[in-house]
Amino acid sequence: MMMTSPAYDPPSDAMTPAEMLLAGAESRSVRDCVDALDAGPKQAIALAFYQGLSHSELATHLREPLGTVKSWVRRGLERLKTCLDRAGYARDA
Amino acid sequence: MNLSRPDRRSRLDALAAEYVLGTLPARARTRLSRIARTDTVVAGAIRAWEQRMAPLAEAAPPITPSPRLWRLIALRLGLEPVRPATPGPWWTRLGFWRGFAVASLAAALVLGVTLLRLQPEDGAQPIVVVLAGPDAKPALLATMTRGDRLLTVKVVGAAPVPAGKALELWMLPDGAAPRSLGVIPASGVGRITLPALPDVALARVPALAVSLEQAGGSPTGAPQGPVLYTGPVERFY
Numbered sequence: 622m623m624m625t626s627p628a629y630d631p632p633s634d635a636m637t638p639a640e641m642l643l644a645g646a647e648s649r650s651v652r653d654c655v656d657a658l659d660a661g662p663k664q665a666i667a668l669a670f671y672q673g674l675s676h677s678e679l680a681t682h683l684r685e686p687l688g689t690v691k692s693w694v695r696r697g698l699e700r701l702k703t704c705l706d707r708a709g710y711a712r713d714a
Numbered sequence: 715m716n717l718s719r720p721d722r723r724s725r726l727d728a729l730a731a732e733y734v735l736g737t738l739p740a741r742a743r744t745r746l747s748r749i750a751r752t753d754t755v756v757a758g759a760i761r762a763w764e765q766r767m768a769p770l771a772e773a774a775p776p777i778t779p780s781p782r783l784w785r786l787i788a789l790r791l792g793l794e795p796v797r798p799a800t801p802g803p804w805w806t807r808l809g810f811w812r813g814f815a816v817a818s819l820a821a822a823l824v825l826g827v828t829l830l831r832l833q834p835e836d837g838a839q840p841i842v843v844v845l846a847g848p849d850a851k852p853a854l855l856a857t858m859t860r861g862d863r864l865l866t867v868k869v870v871g872a873a874p875v876p877a878g879k880a881l882e883l884w885m886l887p888d889g890a891a892p893r894s895l896g897v898i899p900a901s902g903v904g905r906i907t908l909p910a911l912p913d914v915a916l917a918r919v920p921a922l923a924v925s926l927e928q929a930g931g932s933p934t935g936a937p938q939g940p941v942l943y944t945g946p947v948e949r950f951y
Contacts, residue, residue: 698731
């Protein structure tokens with residue numbers, strides 16, 4: 622088995638994290654809600670979720686200030702929740 | 715700070731969201747996880763976020779870890795003894811697991827993903843495990859339904875259990891050590907609560923097994939006594 626560098630190195634034909642986010646959104650409500658996110662928050666959430674990037678790694682990767690990235694994540698998640706809960710998708714137990 | 719107070723709801727929700735996303739800093743993460751063990755409101759907020767994110771997790775491509783990485787994961791999770799002095803029990807021998815999809819389990823563990831599937835509209839589809847000994851005669855019957863964490867086990871033909879001993883039920887996950895589901899009665903009907911809904915708890919568990927242990931069950935978390943009965947997990951949906 623091949624051992625590559627520790628950093629995640631997706632093969633070139635792989636989906637981008639943002640594409641995965643959409644592909645994973647199998648049910649219509651999830652897809653709509655993900656799609657409704659602005660580009661910045663969508664990309665930040667996708668990178669954090671699929672590649673495990675931290676806030677500071679996101680800031681480096683996206684070449685944005687740390688504060689901007691943090692607020693993208695926070696606002697993105699808030700919007701996702703509002704949208705999903707409106708669609709009756711998941712509720713707090 | 716009491717996170718379960720109603721006026722802290724949005725703060726709790728933001729923390730739970732980043733906990734599940736994985737962006738919560740390590741110390742905050744540890745703290746929240748500790749609180750969630752005793753605070754059902756906090757635990758519920760995390761669970762709700764896991765459900766919201768679960769469909770997204772399914773799009774992640776499987777990544778085959780190197781044997782070295784897989785070993786490190788197994789060690790960290792306590793699935794393997796750190797330094798086996800002797801060849802070790804049957805389930806730690808590699809040959810036993812050859813052919814099982816080690817890679818797929820490892821990928822899920824690497825991603826740290828809780829594959830919480832949404833409850834289907836009809837949760838009544840049955841899952842049945844017929845546990846039998848080497849003679850292939852049914853000894854125990856484990857049944858559950860897809861939408862319920864309750865597993866019912868009925869003794870239908872098991873040999874009598876000696877005094878001071880007990881039967882313990884195990885999940886046999888793909889490429890990993892058995893996980894205890896608890897001690898079951900030697901006769902009659904027993905009930906066990908699964909750690910999650912069957913689709914999650916048994917997602918990568920092709921079979922269950924019953925071993926003979928000391929009264930109260932194996933003290934080590936791994937089967938000590940002989941495995942008496944095994945059976946494949948059969949889903950009727």
